[in-house]
Amino acid sequence: MRKIGAARIGIGGPVGSGKTALVERLIPALHKRGVDLAVITNDLVTHEDAERLRRTNLLAPERILAVEAGACPHTVIREDPTLNMEAADSLDRDFPDLDLILIESGGDNLASTFSLDLVDYWLFVIDVAGGDDIPRKRGPGVIQSDLLVINKVDLAPYVGVTLAPMIREASAARAGRPVLCTNCRANEGIDAVADALCAAVLYQAA
Amino acid sequence: MNDLSGLLTALQFGDGQFPGGGFAFSWGLESLIADGQITRTGFGGFLAGQMRHRWAKCDRVIIAHAHAAAGDLSRLLALDDLADAWATVETMRAGSRRAGLALLGTHLRLGTPGAQPLKNAIDGGKAQGHLPVVQGVVLAGIGLDGPSALAVSAYGMAQSFCTAAIRLGLISHLDAQRSLADVRPDLARIIAEPMPDTDDIQSFTPLADIAAMRHMDQTQRLFSN
Ligand SMILES: Nc1nc2c(ncn2[C@@H]2O[C@H](COP(=O)(O)OP(=O)(O)OP(=O)(O)O)[C@@H](O)[C@H]2O)c(=O)[nH]1
Ligand SMILES: [Mg+2]
Numbered sequence: 001m002r003k004i005g006a007a008r009i010g011i012g013g014p015v016g017s018g019k020t021a022l023v024e025r026l027i028p029a030l031h032k033r034g035v036d037l038a039v040i041t042n043d044l045v046t047h048e049d050a051e052r053l054r055r056t057n058l059l060a061p062e063r064i065l066a067v068e069a070g071a072c073p074h075t076v077i078r079e080d081p082t083l084n085m086e087a088a089d090s091l092d093r094d095f096p097d098l099d100l101i102l103i104e105s106g107g108d109n110l111a112s113t114f115s116l117d118l119v120d121y122w123l124f125v126i127d128v129a130g131g132d133d134i135p136r137k138r139g140p141g142v143i144q145s146d147l148l149v150i151n152k153v154d155l156a157p158y159v160g161v162t163l164a165p166m167i168r169e170a171s172a173a174r175a176g177r178p179v180l181c182t183n184c185r186a187n188e189g190i191d192a193v194a195d196a197l198c199a200a201v202l203y204q205a206a
Numbered sequence: 207m208n209d210l211s212g213l214l215t216a217l218q219f220g221d222g223q224f225p226g227g228g229f230a231f232s233w234g235l236e237s238l239i240a241d242g243q244i245t246r247t248g249f250g251g252f253l254a255g256q257m258r259h260r261w262a263k264c265d266r267v268i269i270a271h272a273h274a275a276a277g278d279l280s281r282l283l284a285l286d287d288l289a290d291a292w293a294t295v296e297t298m299r300a301g302s303r304r305a306g307l308a309l310l311g312t313h314l315r316l317g318t319p320g321a322q323p324l325k326n327a328i329d330g331g332k333a334q335g336h337l338p339v340v341q342g343v344v345l346a347g348i349g350l351d352g353p354s355a356l357a358v359s360a361y362g363m364a365q366s367f368c369t370a371a372i373r374l375g376l377i378s379h380l381d382a383q384r385s386l387a388d389v390r391p392d393l394a395r396i397i398a399e400p401m402p403d404t405d406d407i408q409s410f411t412p413l414a415d416i417a418a419m420r421h422m423d424q425t426q427r428l429f430s431n
Contacts, residue, residue, distance in 0.1 A: 044428065045426055045427065045428055046425070046426065046427055047427070067230070068230050068427060068428065068429055068430040069230060069428070070229045070230035070231070070232070070370065070373065070428055070429050070430070071373040071374075071428040071429075072229055072230075072373070075229055076229075076230065079223060079225065080223070080224075080225035080226070080227060080229060081225070082225050082226060082227040082308040082309070082311050082312050083227040083230055083304065083308050083430075085308075085311060086227070086304070086307050086308050086311055089311070093329075117315075
């Protein structure tokens with residue numbers, strides 16, 4: 001329906017799983033691929049994540065917008081994504097060459113999913129410290145996302161998680177759709193995520 | 207539109223679930239609570255005050271005039287200017303524009319008559335897209351008569367205060383329903399009153415206005431205003 005503008009990618013996942021950390025890593029990885037980029041954060045309680053991203057100086061501050069969710073992180077990405085759509089439209093207007101807009105959802109639970117009127121593609125970020133049983137719980141976020149990212153793999157030994165079975169169960173729950181592992185702290189696995197995003201929405205060779 | 211079809215239309219567009227971004231605005235309530243200026247038992251009085259002293263005397267008048275002028279773009283631009291001038295508090299003005307644009311965005315995608323010309327004017331820098339103007343235009347566009355459009359707007363405003371108050375932990379779900387029922391006769395009476403001229407617009411909700419001004423500096427901001 002909308003005029004051709006930047007592709008829109010949603011990033012959802014439980015509180016603290018590493019969504020902002022992933023965005024911080026993806027920005028340089030996508031820049032390296034020549035992608036013109038902007039970010040919208042749906043901070044739940046403050047503008048913390050937007051301000052944190054601005055402080056990194058990875059992107060010009062006017063390319064980072066915060067949208068308040070009125071304590072409803074689900075609603076603002078699914079039942080009523082109009083405020084996010086307006087924010088994305090305004091980025092399209094202000095930056096005509098924009099290729100991609102990343103929309104970080106406020107930390108939520110396993111049932112959160114993105115409206116396909118809002119995004120073209122969305123990923124769901126969980127982390128090993130949340131427990132290796134998360135994939136088995138088959139939340140709609142885990143099952144329906146286009147890409148599942150298991151983050152903080154560096155913490156696996158400390159929280160008693162063996163990665164291989166966790167990945168296997170995640171893939172099984174998702175009927176084989178993609179699962180990628182990252183360690184945002186050490187910048188590991190980020191290129192694979194960036195390639196997956198580019199291949200999915202920018203028709204760019206991975 | 208026959209009565210039942212009109213009622214069903216009003217229910218669809220007056221539904222708190224209608225995607226217009228309204229859930230992200232508290233219109234000063236979040237700061238009032240943070241500042242300890244309102245209690246659970248005081249919520250009903252607050253709601254009645256907001257509806258009587260702001261919605262009835264300001265929003266209602268702009269909505270009604272925009273509804274009547276839905277096809278007259280130059281008149282709508284003047285009303286939009288007026289709405290801008292009357293929104294003296296920055297967070298309220300920004301909220302009115304953002305909520306107006308969000309509501310208009312949904313109606314554009316739904317193809318509601320009147321939405322596109324207003325959007326073109328906004329994109330061309332000729333209007334801001336304030337909520338009462340957008341409401342008047344789109345509620346006329348979907349075929350509601352004036353009083354029904356006002357009822358949809360009044361109910362939308364009142365229920366949006368109630369759900370914000372619930373999410374902010376001020377009142378319970380039953381308090382909300384009681385407050386809505388209590389304010390209903392008032393709203394019905396106000397909607398039936400003769401419509402003032404735009405020169406007679408007024409608004410007096412000082413406590414909420416000051417709270418809204420303080421919103422930018424609050425440490426917790428779940429809501430946009
Ligand atoms: N060890 C380790 N820590 C990580 C990793 N990724 C993120 N963290 C840490 O996890 C914490 C939460 O990360 P955020 O990026 O803020 O998580 P988020 O999902 O954006 O959080 P909300 O937006 O509040 O839901 C921070 O302290 C990060 O430094 C990782 O791969 N390994
Ligand atoms: Mg975050």
